[in-house]
Amino acid sequence: MIRVPMTDLPAQHRALKGEILARWEAILDSGAFVGGADIMSFEEAFVRSCAVPHCVAVSSGTDALCFIFRALGLGPGDEVITVANTFIATAAAISMAGGRVVFVDVEPGTFTLDPAKLGAAVTPRTRGIVPVHLFGQTAEMDAISRFAGERNLWVVEDACQAHLAEYHGRPAGSLGTAAAFSFYPAKNLGACGEAGAVVTTDPDIASMVRMLRHQGQSEKNVHQVRGTNGRCDMLQAAALLVKLGRLPDWNRRRRELAGRYRLGLGELPGVELPLEGEGRAHVYHQFVIRLEQRDEVAEALRRRGIETAVHYPVPLHRQPPYRDQAPPEGSLGVTEDCARRQLSLPIFAEMTDQQLDLVCSELEKAMADVYGRSAAKAGSVIKEPGH
Ligand SMILES: *Cc1c(COP(=O)(O)O)cnc(C)c1O
Numbered sequence: 001m002i003r004v005p006m007t008d009l010p011a012q013h014r015a016l017k018g019e020i021l022a023r024w025e026a027i028l029d030s031g032a033f034v035g036g037a038d039i040m041s042f043e044e045a046f047v048r049s050c051a052v053p054h055c056v057a058v059s060s061g062t063d064a065l066c067f068i069f070r071a072l073g074l075g076p077g078d079e080v081i082t083v084a085n086t087f088i089a090t091a092a093a094i095s096m097a098g099g100r101v102v103f104v105d106v107e108p109g110t111f112t113l114d115p116a117k118l119g120a121a122v123t124p125r126t127r128g129i130v131p132v133h134l135f136g137q138t139a140e141m142d143a144i145s146r147f148a149g150e151r152n153l154w155v156v157e158d159a160c161q162a163h164l165a166e167y168h169g170r171p172a173g174s175l176g177t178a179a180a181f182s183f184y185p186a187k188n189l190g191a192c193g194e195a196g197a198v199v200t201t202d203p204d205i206a207s208m209v210r211m212l213r214h215q216g217q218s219e220k221n222v223h224q225v226r227g228t229n230g231r232c233d234m235l236q237a238a239a240l241l242v243k244l245g246r247l248p249d250w251n252r253r254r255r256e257l258a259g260r261y262r263l264g265l266g267e268l269p270g271v272e273l274p275l276e277g278e279g280r281a282h283v284y285h286q287f288v289i290r291l292e293q294r295d296e297v298a299e300a301l302r303r304r305g306i307e308t309a310v311h312y313p314v315p316l317h318r319q320p321p322y323r324d325q326a327p328p329e330g331s332l333g334v335t336e337d338c339a340r341r342q343l344s345l346p347i348f349a350e351m352t353d354q355q356l357d358l359v360c361s362e363l364e365k366a367m368a369d370v371y372g373r374s375a376a377k378a379g380s381v382i383k384e385p386g387h
Contacts, residue, residue: 003305004346004355007186011350016242020192023238038237045244046181046197049164050173054206056198057232058213061160061182064196065093065130067230068156068178071208074099074127081121082130082158083113084315084322085335090132090158091316093180099127101325103317105332107140109275111288111342114334115143121327128154133162133172135311135344136188136254136285140277141167141175156180160196163189164251166281173199183240188254188285189247191236250349254284257347257356261287264360270367272341286311287347293370294343300366306359309344 013020027033043055058064074080074097082090084103091101104117113131129148131139141155148155155175159165160182162172173179178200183191198209208225211218216227258274265271272290276282288311291297298308315335317326345359 002307004307004351004359006307006309006344006346007348008350009185009190012348013192016246019242020239023242024235027234027238033234034231036234036237038234038241039232042232042237042241042244043197045241047199049244049247050171050179050199052174052179052199052201054198054200054203056206056209056213057237058196058198058209059230059232060194061180061184061196062089062093062096063213063228063230064160064180064182064198065090065156065158066096067209067212068180068198068200068205069094069097069099070212071205072128072154072156072177077125078127079123079125080128080130081118081126083132083134083335084317084332085111085312085338086132086134086158086316087160087312088316088319089160089182090130091322094130095321100125101316101322102126103322103325103327103332103335105334106134106338107277108334110137110140110277110280111135111274111334111338112137112139112277113144115140115147118144118147122151122153126151126153128156128177130156130158131176132158132160133165135274135288136162136165136283137274137277138162138165138167138172138175138280140280145176154178160184161187161285162283163187164247165283168279174201177202178205183236188251188283189240189243192239193233193236195232195236195240197232251283253349253351254347255282257351258282258284258287260353260356261345261347261360264357265289265363268360268364268367270371271363284347286344288342288344290338290341291343291367292341294341296370297363297366298343300369301362304362304366306362306366307346310342311344313339315339 047055080099107114154177157176157179159172159179165172181197183195212227213230216223216225218224
């Protein structure tokens with residue numbers, strides 16, 4: 001009896017089905033499933049969106065990250081600084097490329113990489129920094145880039161949740177040495193399956209990633225490096241081309257919905273709303289609030305027909321593959337607090353105002369269910385009221 005889902009991909013596709021199927025029919029008739037015109041057309045269209053010269057379409061966001069690290073020559077013993085408040089793919093790609101993950105804490109309020117924590121994490125083995133543009137908002141890139149520049153480190157953007165997000169007017173993907181995007185179906189720009197992309201201003205990184213995705217091949221039967229099969233297929237590129245045209249409108253609608261959440265929840269005691277950092281144009285891949293007794297409230301919402309999610313309940317330094325890389329207890333305090341209190345509410349471009357209003361009213365009731373009779377009482381549960 002779910003009345004408001006977290007996302008509604010069938011609704012997205014109802015409006016685009018004709019256009020996507022027409023392109024897919026042409027591909028079926030041509031038999032060109034791997035490599036072909038739509039791959040290049042998509043790469044050309046996506047570089048324009050990101051305001052960078054090079055785009056290489058690949059098989060996933062994880063591969064996109066891994067290929068960038070390999071193109072940058074990451075090797076055993078090299079350290080890469082990133083956050084633990086992210087999807088595990090960020091760290092997995094560093095590990096896959098042979099690097100060692102070093103976790104730093106996130107900023108209170110925006111929950112992206114805290115530049116003030118970099119100094120304590122850097123060592124002579126540090127090669128680069130991977131800020132994650134979390135939930136659709138870029139990290140504080142000027143401070144991160146300045147720190148990296150002074151120490152000759154590279155900065156790779158994990159832009160997998162931030163298609164067309166901006167930092168002081170510049171798009172995500174144009175803010176570092178190179179950037180990775182995911183087109184997992186539920187992302188703001190999603191394929192009808194798996195896909196991802198690398199964008200970069202550096203022609204050498206672009207040409208190395210092109211080789212890596214295609215068995216290390218520079219020309220037929222010449223394999224320059226140890227590559228893999230990490231290509232994006234034609235059906236995905238064709239669907240992405242159609243959807244890329246809609247992305248600015250979809251992001252606008254997500255921002256509008258976020259604004260409506262702010263109005264609807266702004267007065268609700270006990271709810272902390274997400275903060276937009278100065279100059280950071282958020283595209284709301286997720287709308288993430290913070291509150292006490294998060295799991296109980298989520299369960300009360302589920303009973304009321306509202307789907308929610310937790311991104312992410314277990315920070316990466318507490319996941320089995322990275323426990324041995326956990327920094328000293330207490331040094332990821334903001335990250336730990338995120339894992340304990342954050343709750344993602346439904347947000348997707350096809351969501352109606354009525355659905356959103358229902359989430360707000362049901363959240364108020366769910367909080368009253370959990371905290372006691374009045375939501376006002378919840379205010380007293382919170383030790384530190386929201387910003
Ligand atoms: C989705 C995501 C990835 C990985 O993308 P895939 O296409 O699923 O491999 C990496 N980092 C972040 C932050 C993501 O949200």
